[in-house]
Amino acid sequence: xxxxxxxxxxxxxxxxxxxxxxxxxxxxxxxxxxxxxxxxxxxxxxxxxxxxxxxxxxxxxxxxxxxxxxxxxxxxxxxxxxxxxxxxxxxxxxxxxxxxxxxxxxxxxxxxxxxxxxxxxxxxxxxxxxxxxxxxxxxxxxxxxxxxxxxxxxxxxxxxxxxxxxxxxxxxxxxxxxxxxxxxxxxxxxxxxxxxxxxxxxxxxxxxxxxxxxxxxxxxxxxxxxxxxxxxxxxxxxxxxxxxxxxxxxxxxxxxxxxxxxxxxxxxxxxxxxxxxxxxxxxxxxxxxxxxxxxxxxxxxxxxxxxxxxxxxxxxxxxxxxxxxxxxxxxxxxxxxxxxxxxxxxxxxxxxxxxxxxxxxxxxxxxxxxxxxxxxxxxxxxxxx
Amino acid sequence: xxxxxxxxxxxxxxxxxxxxxxxxxxxxxxxxxxxxxxxxxxxxxxxxxxxxxxxxxxxxxxxxxxxxxxxxxxxxxxxxxxxxxxxxxxxxxxxxxxxxxxxxxxxxxxxxxxxxxxxxxxxxxxxxxxxxxxxxxxxxxxxxxxxxxxxxxxxxxxxxxxxxxxxxxxxxxxxxxxxxxxxxxxxxxxxxxxxxxxxxxxxxxxxxxxxxxxxxxxxxxxxxxxxxxxxxxxxxxxxxxxxxxxxxxxxxxxxxxxxxxxxxxxxxxxxxxxxxxxxxxxxxxxxxxxxxxxxxxxxxxxxxxxxxxxxxxxxxxxxxxxxxxxxxxxxxxxxxxxxxxxxxxxxxxxxxxxxxxxxxxxxxxxxxxxxxxxxxxxxxxxxxxxxxxxxxxxxxxxxxxxxxxxxxxxxxxxxxxxxxxxxxxxxxxxxxxxxxxxxxxxxxxxxxxxxxxxxxxxxxxxxxxxxxxxxxxxxxxxxxxxxxxxxxxxxxxxxxxxxxxxxxxxxxxxxxxxxxxxxxxxxxxxxxxxxxxxxxxxxxxxxxxxxxxxxxxxxxxxxxxxxxxxxxxxx
Numbered sequence: 001x002x003x004x005x006x007x008x009x010x011x012x013x014x015x016x017x018x019x020x021x022x023x024x025x026x027x028x029x030x031x032x033x034x035x036x037x038x039x040x041x042x043x044x045x046x047x048x049x050x051x052x053x054x055x056x057x058x059x060x061x062x063x064x065x066x067x068x069x070x071x072x073x074x075x076x077x078x079x080x081x082x083x084x085x086x087x088x089x090x091x092x093x094x095x096x097x098x099x100x101x102x103x104x105x106x107x108x109x110x111x112x113x114x115x116x117x118x119x120x121x122x123x124x125x126x127x128x129x130x131x132x133x134x135x136x137x138x139x140x141x142x143x144x145x146x147x148x149x150x151x152x153x154x155x156x157x158x159x160x161x162x163x164x165x166x167x168x169x170x171x172x173x174x175x176x177x178x179x180x181x182x183x184x185x186x187x188x189x190x191x192x193x194x195x196x197x198x199x200x201x202x203x204x205x206x207x208x209x210x211x212x213x214x215x216x217x218x219x220x221x222x223x224x225x226x227x228x229x230x231x232x233x234x235x236x237x238x239x240x241x242x243x244x245x246x247x248x249x250x251x252x253x254x255x256x257x258x259x260x261x262x263x264x265x266x267x268x269x270x271x272x273x274x275x276x277x278x279x280x281x282x283x284x285x286x287x288x289x290x291x292x293x294x295x296x297x298x299x300x301x302x303x304x305x306x307x308x309x310x311x312x313x314x315x316x317x318x319x320x321x322x323x324x325x326x327x328x329x330x331x332x333x334x335x336x337x338x339x340x341x342x343x344x345x346x347x348x349x350x351x352x353x354x355x356x357x358x359x360x361x362x363x364x365x366x367x368x369x370x371x372x373x374x375x376x377x378x379x380x381x382x383x384x385x
Numbered sequence: 386x387x388x389x390x391x392x393x394x395x396x397x398x399x400x401x402x403x404x405x406x407x408x409x410x411x412x413x414x415x416x417x418x419x420x421x422x423x424x425x426x427x428x429x430x431x432x433x434x435x436x437x438x439x440x441x442x443x444x445x446x447x448x449x450x451x452x453x454x455x456x457x458x459x460x461x462x463x464x465x466x467x468x469x470x471x472x473x474x475x476x477x478x479x480x481x482x483x484x485x486x487x488x489x490x491x492x493x494x495x496x497x498x499x500x501x502x503x504x505x506x507x508x509x510x511x512x513x514x515x516x517x518x519x520x521x522x523x524x525x526x527x528x529x530x531x532x533x534x535x536x537x538x539x540x541x542x543x544x545x546x547x548x549x550x551x552x553x554x555x556x557x558x559x560x561x562x563x564x565x566x567x568x569x570x571x572x573x574x575x576x577x578x579x580x581x582x583x584x585x586x587x588x589x590x591x592x593x594x595x596x597x598x599x600x601x602x603x604x605x606x607x608x609x610x611x612x613x614x615x616x617x618x619x620x621x622x623x624x625x626x627x628x629x630x631x632x633x634x635x636x637x638x639x640x641x642x643x644x645x646x647x648x649x650x651x652x653x654x655x656x657x658x659x660x661x662x663x664x665x666x667x668x669x670x671x672x673x674x675x676x677x678x679x680x681x682x683x684x685x686x687x688x689x690x691x692x693x694x695x696x697x698x699x700x701x702x703x704x705x706x707x708x709x710x711x712x713x714x715x716x717x718x719x720x721x722x723x724x725x726x727x728x729x730x731x732x733x734x735x736x737x738x739x740x741x742x743x744x745x746x747x748x749x750x751x752x753x754x755x756x757x758x759x760x761x762x763x764x765x766x767x768x769x770x771x772x773x774x775x776x777x778x779x780x781x782x783x784x785x786x787x788x789x790x791x792x793x794x795x796x797x798x799x800x801x802x803x804x805x806x807x808x809x810x811x812x813x814x815x816x817x818x819x820x821x822x823x824x825x826x827x828x829x830x831x832x833x834x835x836x837x838x839x840x841x842x843x844x845x846x847x848x849x850x851x852x853x854x855x856x857x858x859x860x861x862x863x864x865x866x867x868x869x870x871x872x873x874x875x876x877x878x879x880x881x882x883x884x885x886x887x888x889x890x891x892x893x894x895x896x897x898x899x900x901x902x903x904x905x906x907x908x909x910x911x912x913x914x915x916x917x918x919x920x921x922x923x924x925x926x927x928x929x930x931x932x933x934x935x936x937x938x939x940x941x942x943x944x945x946x947x948x949x950x951x952x953x954x955x956x
Contacts (some may be wrong), residue, residue, distance in 0.1 A: 281418055
């Protein structure tokens with residue numbers, strides 16, 4: 001134990017930039033969850049701190065998880081890629097086992113563990129990206145040269161996406177497929193193949209969006225929320241009102257009116273709107289910049305990994321970076337009314353145990369990527385040469 | 386190796402492309418944020434305000450109604466109304482039993498109310514609850530339930546002052562009596578404030594006080610609560626004793642025209658809403674008219690004196706106790722023979738006043754009555770005041786003039802009668818009528834010659850003197866002038882034999898008049914129904930008590946008989 005500690009102290013290669021960025025977002029998230037849920041929590045549970053306490057607990061567990069994951073060599077993940085796929089499929093199927101699966105608002109996305117519920121698709125997204133990165137390393141040339149090399153993982157992903165759609169968890173499926181496409185694109189898939197797949201994927205997304213009545217309703221209400229602001233456009237108009245009311249510097253922490261039962265899901269999917277209302281354009285810019293920075297940092301880690309001939313770390317970093325950025329920007333876009341409602345959380349910030357813990361896993365993995373990079377690559381001197 | 390280098394270049398290009406894509410998205414989101422938070426900020430803020438802000442009125446305290454000595458007759462105390470938004474209350478059904486228990490309502494009543502009004506945004510669950518109970522209700526934290534400040538109107542004197550003061554409805558608006566007449570004076574201006582409410586309709590905070598609530602002004606009445614109680618008690622006793630249908634007593638300050646007491650039977654307790662039945666609500670002294678009967682005779686005599694054709698000692702032949710005017714038979718109860726004017730009043734001779742009426746110029750009688758305020762509203766402003774009826778045909782036809790001379794064929798309110806007697810008492814100056822206390826000098830209007838008024842006053846003392854019809858109206862220590870009246874009630878065109886109104890009207894002390902009073906007892910049952918038997922004793926009790934309560938100097942202290950003197954000495 002002591003040697004470990006000593007080792008840890010001397011071998012302390014941590015990407016402080018990424019770590020502090022993630023920490024800031026998490027802390028801000030906890031504060032905003034507390035603020036946004038204050039009245040609702042008091043009403044439902046009799047204590048205004050119910051969600052705040054739980055989210056703080058999740059954050060602590062997440063930090064612990066980061067420490068654990070940070071100590072697991074990436075090679076273990078790489079070797080276990082097939083297990084990742086199997087676990088993903090099993091988890092997605094378990095949701096449909098009566099007694100285990102938990103249905104909320106018509107969606108069966110959760111496994112019920114009594115004390116807490118686990119949202120399967122959150123973890124599946126991570127596991128599938130690990131699987132994909134491993135596959136890339138094993139079949140790099142095929143991906144670049146042979147359409148089959150791209151189509152094989154694609155079929156697996158489509159299978160997973162279909163399972164997600166059955167739940168249904170449309171947002172998770174879209175994010176997963178888009179992230180996979182991004183990774184394939186970066187891994188050097190042929191452009192023409194990529195173009196076809198993108199068109200196909202886009203077509204499927206459009207078809208899916210318009211096939212289910214509730215999704216279509218979301219789309220139409222998204223296009224003109226003010227047409228029916230008290231019913232179909234309610235959530236979106238309230239979100240826009242919240243953001244607009246924030247102005248430059250916001251109404252101040254705790255000053256949101258929209259969180260007083262006006263804006264549904266204020267502490268989860270629409271946390272960003274409350275943040276915008278209370279912290280204004282200042283807070284909004286900060287959050288967007290921080291997420292942008294995380295994407296850039298993940299890409300930088302991927303670039304260094306490629307240089308260090310660590311393709312698994314590189315593809316994993318790409319995937320995780322795209323995922324965080326995509327999910328964050330889609331969530332923010334939904335809040336701002338530029339995208340239809342998806343049911344996606346704001347990474348690291350929204351209330352929710354599964355989301356928080358999985359995102360901490362992501363941060364842990366990225367920190368591990370940095371940790372395994374040779375020091376000469378990450379120092380500016382080396383980079384300059 | 387060359388291929389690998391090309392792959393690296395391609396990879397770097399794609400790397401940059403995706404980063405640029407993310408950067409573009411980030412910038413796009415920032416632009417959108419500026420659009421929402423800066424450019425469209427006003428619109429969105431306004432949309433939010435429309436949803437979140439509400440102007441609420443804050444109830445203004447209604448002014449108190451006080452008697453002339455500052456005693457409270459109507460007081461408002463702050464209470465709460467528990468209201469609900471049924472749409473929102475529906476979501477909290479599990480808390481309904483607790484709510485019902487607190488409000489002391491059956492659960493089914495709440496269910497019925499809420500389900501019936503599902504489409505509405507506002508219903509009262511219970512009004513006029515104590516602020517403590519209101520706080521307990523709010524502590525339940527039920528969605529869509531709120532409190533509204535309102536005021537409960539309490540009438541400390543209850544049924545004693547109910548006719549004069551009236552009452553307010555549950556919305557604090559005057560409905561009857563002076564509460565209605567002076568509603569604008571008593572009602573304050575409700576304040577308005579802008580508040581922020583949460584989606585459940587509960588106020589979260591005050592934004593702006595738009596206007597401050599201005600409390601209503603207090604109203605000080607001319608009523609003296611002590612006299613009011615006295616009059617009420619005595620009237621009630623008399624009405625019960627004679628099983629009368631109704632009754633009224635009015636006491637007026639003869640110089641200022643202030644109503645010092647005004648009571649009626651039957652009455653009601655304004656604090657009990659269930660007792661607010663229409664029959665008992667009427668302030669009969671103001672709203673109901675009656676034929677004044679013999680109580681009008683002093684006014685006929687005044688007309689005689691004013692005409693110059695008569696002096697107090699002018700003699701009139703009333704034998705044989707009856708005479709005919711056209712087809713009308715005018716009759717006295719006895720043959721009184723030759724009577725002077727005092728005798729006519731004292732004996733209440735119909736024949737006498739009829740002969741006077743016929744001897745005067747046709748419009749003379751009507752003119753005097755009219756000048757004394759009969760047949761027109763007193764201008765008191767009391768809601769529902771009746772003007773009575775003084776027909777213009779009384780200027781011409783002989784029969785009409787004759788019947789009018791002894792008080793039939795015209796109708797007056799008790800208030801008009803007491804005011805006319807006040808004019809007689811105040812040496813011919815007719816006072817205005819006030820229900821509110823008069824602080825500055827009152828200018829009455831001279832309607833009679835001083836001499837005529839003084840002479841009639843003196844004559845009316847004979848009524849109360851021993852052997853007069855109103856002897857029972859006597860008051861020890863004070864000289865009283867007055868006139869009895871026993872009116873046969875008209876029913877379906879003719880006069881009923883067994884239904885009477887017993888009247889007494891008078892004032893005291895005669896040497897320096899202060900108070901005038903009218904007593905009306907409607908339909909006393911049994912053998913005693915004459916004004917002198919039923920109304921005069923009541924007048925005596927009320928007037929003597931009032932004079933003493935007001936510390937009016939006695940003007941008729943008799944030589945005390947021995948036994949009284951010895952008791953006085955013992956004290």
